[in-house]
Amino acid sequence: MGVILYPPTIDWSWMKQRPQHLMDQFATHGHTVFYFNKTGTAGQPVVEPIAPNLYLVHHAEYFLKELWPGIKPGQGTVYWTSWSRQLPRGRSVYGADYVIYDCVDDFPDWESDEQKYIHTADAVVCTADGLEEKMTALASSKPVIQVPNGCDWDFFRKTMFLNRSVPLPGMPNTRGPKIGYIGAWAPWVDERIIQALGERIPEAQVVIVGPRLREDTLAYPPNVHFLGYQDYSKLPEILPHLDVCIIPFHVNRITRSTNPIKVYEYLAAGKPVVSTDLPEVRKMVPHVSIAGDPDEFVRQVQAQLASPGRRQEQRSRYAQAFSWRNRYLSIQQHLGQWYPEFSDVTTPLPPISSPYAHEIPLSHQTVNSYYSQTVFHREPPWVGHMAAGEYRFVVKLDPSIIPAEAERVYLELDGTCRAEDGIILRLGVSDEPWSADSLSFSRLPSFKPLASIEANDRLQETFSFDVTSYAKLDHSVSFELSSPQPVVTRLGRPRLTCFVPTSEGGIRT
Secondary structure, three states, rough: OOEEEEOOOOOOOOOOOOHHOOOOOOOOOEEEEEEEOOOOOOOOEEEEEEEOOEEOOOOHHHHHHHHHHHHOOOOOOOEEEOOOOOOOOOOOOOOEEEEEEEEEEOOOHHHHHHHHHHHHOEEEOOOOOHHHHHHHHOOOOEEEEEOOOOOOOOHHHHHHHHHOOOOOOOOOOOOOOOEEEEEOHHHHHHHHHHHHHHOOOOEEEEEEEOOEOOOOOOOOOOOOEEEEEEOOOHHHHHHOOOOOEEEEEEOOHHOOOOOHHHHHHHHEEEEOEEEOHHHHOOOOOOOOOOEOOOOHHHHHHHHHHOOOOHHHHHHHHHHHHEHHHHHHHHHHHHHHHOOOHOOOOOOOOOOOOOOEEEEEEEEEEEEEHHHOOOOHHHHHHOEEOOOOOEEEEEEEEEEHHOOOOOOOEEEEEEEOOOOOHOEEEEEEOOOOOOOOOOOOOOOOOOOOEEEEEEEHHHHEEEEEEHHHHHOOOOEEEEEEEEEEOEEEEEEEEEEEEEEEOOOOOOOOO
């Protein structure tokens, strides 16, 4: 299949995970890949080439409505998603010929969408035994294959030969071994293990590398260090310092079907690995050590620290079989049995004339029916209903600030609501003047309904309304956003996004 469309789930540059690695492999093997970021980015083209055959889509609305119809091949387009909420709901604005659901986690709140919309998938790829069993039962008429996670073996293998004499950034330059966890500091990490390691191996430093996605109540010893999120490119500077790498996960419904990418990456770097008793990691014994509780975890780490450098080469060679290239080849082989065209690559696409997106911040005013006479100046932008009243969000568009060469103009806001909340955002338009110094709920202009968007119809985390016709007027207009649901939706970055053609008439790199 020639063209792969990956809808927004994780930004390309954020915590390089399975989606980015697999899409990179599709592109490397000759498929054309369009990878959609979660939010639009100012100063970027709508479509940005980032590698041969691999394009990053910054503005889904414009791309799909204005560019995609002119470049879409006649057949062989795949919509590949690893998030159940991105399964098509009876229709697909992407217009793909095939839908592949890459099932990577067993999150309870994903289950409803899987049950409702798995029928829209033509095939299912799974990363773990538990997920394969679940999907085989749920999608009995679909091809279901298991392709676990993998690693960029060459990228991590080289860390075995790097110099560790340079101090680790963000860490005190002290003697003693280093025990490392690389990954999100999320609810599934067992903080008791980290505390036990710090207390019972005081001569070591426990290094946590990754974004903090939770708040902790435990007090950690001073030899536990949180380095925060580090870019993927920085990992080769960190790994040489680690003497033992750990996977300290709680064992629960979610982690029983977790196939951790980090275990393959640790092993590719030749590192000893100690993990809690996760079914997918247990398969890798004796190349990893399994611990049943915090006490045993500490003992296993101490045992690994007692024999530094042992079996380093064997661990790395073992991980070589799990490279992302091999994972891609497995996908191609299996899916090609059902869809022979999956093995085909695309013919070159026509040149893509990709305009640049320029953003113009908009001032806004929020009013609240509970305080119908009050003028708010610092209220954050909200729409919807609260116990304290109904909120409305009003912005003013001045056509004089819009570049004359703009070919399309969108009113955009980033929304933190979830698709399953069922939010409907309504847009109204008015020619009546108003002043931020006097605007209140009781003194709102009258707004004519213009458009609406449901949260699950958004292509990105951005609500986008095409207001091009209003941008061509010779006077200012105002827009009001409201929601009929009894919920609160926080909106941010109100802006006009103007799409201006490049002078070269094609993608500018």
